[in-house]
Amino acid sequence: MKYLFSGLLALLFSTLVGCYASNPLPPGGGIACTQEAKMCPDGSAVGRTGPHCEFAPCPAAKP
Secondary structure, three states, rough: HHHHHHHHHHHHHHHHHHHHHHHHOOOOOOOOOOOOOEOOOOEEEEEEOOOEEEEEEOOOOOO
C-alpha cells in the first residue's frame, strides 16, 4: 500500500511539472487572442489578430 501511494504521488507530481514545463510563457509575456471568428458578407470568416486582438479585415467583395 505504501508503494502504491508513493507511485501515485510521483505520477501526479511529474504530470504537473510536465504540464507547466511544456507551456512556458513567451518572453515579454506575449498576448493570446480568443478563438472567435467574424462572418464576412461574402460568407468567409476572419479571426482576431495583432497586438490588440482586433478582427482581420474581410476580403474585398468581388464585383
